[in-house]
Amino acid sequence: MGAVNAVADLAIEGEIAVLALDSPPVNALSHILREGIFNGIKQAIGNDAVKTIVLICRGRTFVAGADITEFGKPMKSPSFNDVLGLIEGSPKPVIAALHGTALGGGLELALSCHYRVSVPSAKGGLPEVHLGIIPGAGGTQRLPRIVGPRRALEMITSGAHVNAATLHREGLLDEIVAEDELRAGAIAFAAKVIAQKMPLKKIRNLDEKLAEVRGKPAFFAEFRAANARKFRGFLAPEYGIRAIEAAVDLPFEEGLAFEGRLFEELLKSPQSAAQRYAFFAERQAGKIPDIADDTPIIPIAKTGVIGAGTMGGGISMNFANAGIPVTIVEANQEALDRGLGVIRKNYENTAKRGRLKPEDVERRMNLLKGSLDMQDLADCDLVIEAVFEDMDIKKSVFTRLDGIVKQGAILATNTSYLNVNEIAAMTRRPEHVIGLHFFSPANVMRLLEIVRGKATSKSVIATSMKLAKKIGKIAVLVGVCHGFVGNRMLAARQAQANAMLMEGAMPWDIDKVLYDFGMPMGPFAMADLAGLDIGWKKATSSSANIREVLCEMDRRGQKTGAGFYDYDDKRNARPSPVTEKLVNDFLAKAGVTPRKITDEEILERCIHTMINEGAKILEEKIAIRASDIDIVWINGYGWPVYRGGPMFYADTLGLAHVVAKLKEHAPKLGAGFSISPLLEKLAATGQRFQDLQ
Numbered sequence: 001m002g003a004v005n006a007v008a009d010l011a012i013e014g015e016i017a018v019l020a021l022d023s024p025p026v027n028a029l030s031h032i033l034r035e036g037i038f039n040g041i042k043q044a045i046g047n048d049a050v051k052t053i054v055l056i057c058r059g060r061t062f063v064a065g066a067d068i069t070e071f072g073k074p075m076k077s078p079s080f081n082d083v084l085g086l087i088e089g090s091p092k093p094v095i096a097a098l099h100g101t102a103l104g105g106g107l108e109l110a111l112s113c114h115y116r117v118s119v120p121s122a123k124g125g126l127p128e129v130h131l132g133i134i135p136g137a138g139g140t141q142r143l144p145r146i147v148g149p150r151r152a153l154e155m156i157t158s159g160a161h162v163n164a165a166t167l168h169r170e171g172l173l174d175e176i177v178a179e180d181e182l183r184a185g186a187i188a189f190a191a192k193v194i195a196q197k198m199p200l201k202k203i204r205n206l207d208e209k210l211a212e213v214r215g216k217p218a219f220f221a222e223f224r225a226a227n228a229r230k231f232r233g234f235l236a237p238e239y240g241i242r243a244i245e246a247a248v249d250l251p252f253e254e255g256l257a258f259e260g261r262l263f264e265e266l267l268k269s270p271q272s273a274a275q276r277y278a279f280f281a282e283r284q285a286g287k288i289p290d291i292a293d294d295t296p297i298i299p300i301a302k303t304g305v306i307g308a309g310t311m312g313g314g315i316s317m318n319f320a321n322a323g324i325p326v327t328i329v330e331a332n333q334e335a336l337d338r339g340l341g342v343i344r345k346n347y348e349n350t351a352k353r354g355r356l357k358p359e360d361v362e363r364r365m366n367l368l369k370g371s372l373d374m375q376d377l378a379d380c381d382l383v384i385e386a387v388f389e390d391m392d393i394k395k396s397v398f399t400r401l402d403g404i405v406k407q408g409a410i411l412a413t414n415t416s417y418l419n420v421n422e423i424a425a426m427t428r429r430p431e432h433v434i435g436l437h438f439f440s441p442a443n444v445m446r447l448l449e450i451v452r453g454k455a456t457s458k459s460v461i462a463t464s465m466k467l468a469k470k471i472g473k474i475a476v477l478v479g480v481c482h483g484f485v486g487n488r489m490l491a492a493r494q495a496q497a498n499a500m501l502m503e504g505a506m507p508w509d510i511d512k513v514l515y516d517f518g519m520p521m522g523p524f525a526m527a528d529l530a531g532l533d534i535g536w537k538k539a540t541s542s543s544a545n546i547r548e549v550l551c552e553m554d555r556r557g558q559k560t561g562a563g564f565y566d567y568d569d570k571r572n573a574r575p576s577p578v579t580e581k582l583v584n585d586f587l588a589k590a591g592v593t594p595r596k597i598t599d600e601e602i603l604e605r606c607i608h609t610m611i612n613e614g615a616k617i618l619e620e621k622i623a624i625r626a627s628d629i630d631i632v633w634i635n636g637y638g639w640p641v642y643r644g645g646p647m648f649y650a651d652t653l654g655l656a657h658v659v660a661k662l663k664e665h666a667p668k669l670g671a672g673f674s675i676s677p678l679l680e681k682l683a684a685t686g687q688r689f690q691d692l693q
């Protein structure tokens with residue numbers, strides 16, 4: 001025995017055959033790997049000395065799924081189901097030995113085996129839903145048979161990675177073996193299978209758990225209703241539910257065929273194309289062309305945050321969650337107590353929902369040290385400033401930090417709009433200054449815009465990118481401009497939304513169009529949520545705009561029970577007659593006769609102007625690539641991932657179409673509007689933003 005092919009190796013140890021797969025980086029089920037498994041299993045079956053077969057992977061993980069790069073191409077034989085069918089039908093028990101992440105086709109492979117063992121750190125899941133598809137190698141048919149339809153629904157529609165202990169408890173894993181001894185543990189298990197003459201356990205033959213819900217359509221209806229909000233707009237979760245219904249109602253082979261049809265249909269859908277694009281875009285964002293992999297990383301053992309307000313508190317939680325101590329400096333005791341109190345309450349709420357152990361609340365709180373003295377930041381490796389959005393205050397904070405914090409440390413600002421170069425210039429170490437722009441709520445939102453100043457060193461950038469990953473963020477490197485990538489494009493959209501109010505649309509008309517497009521909320525609902533008084537200073541009311549007048553009326557958004565909308569005590573929004581009258585008064589005063597604005601115009605003026613701004617951002621090299629802009633919008637603003645981000649969406653519309661529409665609307669887009677030359681050029685030559693990469 002020995003090499004089966006370039007990625008599979010078969011070793012015979014007495015009565016046990018060990019088929020080891022090794023296809024870096026993640027042992028994806030590419031053609032060559034499928035071939036290696038198929039031929040390896042066949043050889044083992046054909047070897048009379050062998051009584052059981054162990055399937056194990058080398059490298060960082062067990063099979064992490066189908067090879068996504070092969071999607072869309074005809075599948076070369078052997079297919080997934082050929083491989084899985086051979087294993088399941090093997091007359092000799094096959095034992096899957098899992099480590100790392102057994103995902104998608106990887107978990108499906110394991111489910112076709114007769115037994116499964118794993119190390120404690122392993123995880124398993126069916127994350128296909130994140131790629132806009134469903135499991136296509138029997139996952140929707142086998143998983144409910146072993147963990148039950150309810151858990152299968154949860155796992156398949158959420159794509160969650162489930163830890164080994166849970167999988168063991170739920171019956172998916174037969175045994176957990178010692179962490180560093182997977183091979184030996186799996187062989188010992190195989191020996192037990194032989195010694196005890198354990199049967200060929202085929203998941204396809206299990207029926208007990210399915211029978212519990214058979215003939216009970218209400219079971220599925222309830223699941224759909226309970227998750228309707230979460231699944232809104234997405235095809236794949238609904239298809240996953242249908243496939244599990246088929247598992248319950250149909251014989252195994254028919255269910256498998258039904259799954260196959262749904263899988264194929266989704267694979268061809270625009271949603272899946274967008275979600276697969278987003279998967280690779282996210283990984284691409286981590287690659288910075290001029291920064292080498294071996295760029296020195298600054299160790300970050302101790303951090304500081306200045307300001308314990310909305311952002312400072314959330315930012316600090318990220319570090320505490322990752323076990324990194326944080327010193328939080330505030331201007332006064334009251335603000336410090338309030339800030340720490342909010343953090344504690346956040347953790348306690350999470351604990352109440354069962355998502356954090358009570359002792360972890362204390363462990364995390366113990367990592368946070370409050371202070372009123374900036375001197376306490378002297379030995380921090382990274383300090384993030386999150387004080388008011390005011391250049392003078394930020395400048396004075398950085399001047400002081402420069403004199404206090406040790407050399408070599410990173411000094412970061414969380415500014416939303418301000419010029420990072422100007423802030424850096426206040427220090428004698430601008431190469432150590434960077435923008436770390438978190439999104440609110442900072443402990444929840446996954447996006448981090450990392451703002452590269454003109455002097456920022458490569459080492460500081462590389463360290464920030466790495467740290468972002470450690471605290472669970474998706475980082476996108478951007479350049480300095482007003483509002484960076486996300487907020488700058490948001491401003492383009494907001495300008496159109498405001499303008500349309502002054503032409504006859506009501507806030508809820510505009511919000512509805514964007515909500516129906518798939519955004520979590522429209523610009524006015526978002527303003528109400530954030531607070532209308534952000535950056536508001538009581539102005540001379542003669543020149544105040546609609547938003548400012550609402551503030552003067554003490555309608556400052558959700559927190560005051562009213563803003564653009566009226567809110568009930570559960571914060572449900574209703575269109576407000578007060579706002580409607582206010583908007584109409586503004587129109588009357590300006591002598592404007594309101595007109596009916598179509599949904600199409602609302603959408604195009606909001607979205608196409610954002611795309612245009614995105615093109616300018618690319619032209620100015622504020623973003624490295626169009627897909628980085630998409631990652632910002634998906635992860636920072638809830639852009640529906642099934643539409644792949646604004647730049648990808650523009651590509652699907654066709655850039656010539658986008659330009660034509662912008663030209664059509666141009667007279668209404670405002671004096672400051674101009675079409676991006678890059679956008680026009682791409683449109684004229686029939687190119688896409690994706691072609692720039």
Ligand code: 3HC
Nearest residue numbers: 025028064065066067068069103104105127135136137283
């Ligand atoms: N196919 C092809 N390439 C893949 C891949 C896959 N399934 N999974 C990961 N890769 C590539 C990544 O693109 C990346 O490539 P790069 O280095 O050139 O950028 C490399 O492997 C390493 O990936 P990560 O940077 O993501 O590594 P991490 O260690 O952070 O994460 C992981 C590893 C958890 C396995 C993560 O990569 C992941 O979630 N992968 C996708 C898993 C998945 O969705 N599986 C289901 C696929 S669909 C399927 O199986 C259909 C079936 O039902 C028929």
Ligand code: NAI
Nearest residue numbers: 307308309310311312330331335386387388389415416440
């Ligand atoms: P905030 O008003 O909630 O908090 C600011 C805190 O800084 C206050 O608690 C204040 O007492 C404290 N502070 C002010 N000067 C200080 C000083 N010299 N020393 C120590 N503490 C001081 O403001 P928020 O919303 O947290 O914003 C902070 C920064 O984050 C701003 O630059 C803002 O633009 C940015 N930001 C805000 C987002 C948001 O949605 N709120 C999103 C992303 C960035």
